[in-house]
Amino acid sequence: MVGITETVLRDGHQSLIATRMRTRDMLPAAERLDAIGYRSIEAWGGATFDVCLRYLREDPWERLRALKRAMPRTPLQMLLRGQNLVGYRHYADDVVRSFVDEAARTGIDIFRVFDALNDPRNMEVALRAVKRAGARAQATICYTSSPVHSLEAFVALGRRLAELDADELCVKDMAGMMPPGDGAALVRALRQEIGLPVVVHTHSASGLASLTCVAAAEAGAAAVDGALSPFAGGASQPPTETLVGALRGTPNDPKLDLGALGELAEYFRGVLEHYRPLLELRSLQTDPGILTHQVPGGMLSNLLSQLKEQEALGRLAEVLAEVPRVRADLGYPPLVTPTSQIVGIQAVLNVLQGGRYRQVTNEVRDYVRGLYGTPPGPLDPELVARVTAGTSAIRARPADLLDPELAKAAAELRALVPAADTAEVLSYALFPIVYRSYRSAVDRGLTSDVLTAAALGVVGALRRPATPPSARAAGTGVGERGSAWAHEGRVRLQTQRGWIDAAHGRTRR
């Protein structure tokens, strides 16, 4: 029997509606989700933490507490970016340990820990903290294809992760480009050589995902990830119901009730309806182009918004051709946060500035110097010479260069909020600026409901095609002004400039 990990509460909405699903839209389904018999429910981590604070003005820890109360039976799972936790830089070890502890204490049972460079040193402290907290450590291999990535290299990485005491391994195909044959071979090799349970996470983008999940199940995967159908397909996971249907009656039957899944899907269809202004047609479409350019969906929308800002949308094809070249220069990192942003932004610069590396971003400099970890393959010597002129490369584990951060963060926050608890201190330690603005927004009564309404209004208004003059003159009420969402959005945008930097326009690290 293969297990199913349900992603509707995390990757599903992160992939399709920019991570905007609110806790109040999750809770009504919680009891039924808990009763399905999933192997686990991925409900926290990844971008959800940041988006809760930054855009929804929700406390992510409160979300986790509420979900755990409502789903006591099914193991809750989170995505943790190794030493980056749920942020975009390396945090000091004391922050990593405390964060993992607090997350486990609050309700996370399974930690899926990955590093964008597949550098085990960036996962080590988190994995050990997971074990110490008594939770399950799911160590992750980011799948990609390149001249330096082979079955043997992935198995060697799996072996190192097993030595770090991982309980199980995850093959994470964030771009959705792993062919069924490769997926099956990798699962089989990891099972045979290492013996730990292997789970497979992929995305539907290229259209391969359902096939790959079935092949992985047949090859002995312990679980595959699916999202309930309204939040499945395209940039998200394959539909849970489809996977269950495909495997029904086989030796790998997940044995989940399609009727009960259908009722849940019906509920989430209604939820999606509410967020529809945020849904891009492109993120639902199948894009086999990924098989050549390897650009994951989230990265593609970032590239698009960067090009739009520069009024250079017409140069997308050149940028997509430049991405694999930059990636090769950087030793073929898998493209996932934050390497996807590092490679993407540099590729845009290389195209728009009329010469490659005429301007080199600070992130590329840091990367080349070794501040993100050890790249999978050798770097382009010319780029290294240019970037490291006069400085030496860093060979140590990057987080060894960081001083402890937790006590300082606690002192800073408690000067503002004397009663702040550990969870709040961690939110502040991870995102100090965002957390300050979250606190002041909450203090002014700008709750998640008001802000989400505003966000949907702004995006909806921007997306809506211009109303024909005849319709406006006739006062049919379908124009921009007729929409309460849009009105609310405009008012908020005027009074609160800057809090919405457009759903997808985030190119920070």
Ligand code: CO
């Ligand atoms: Co994913």
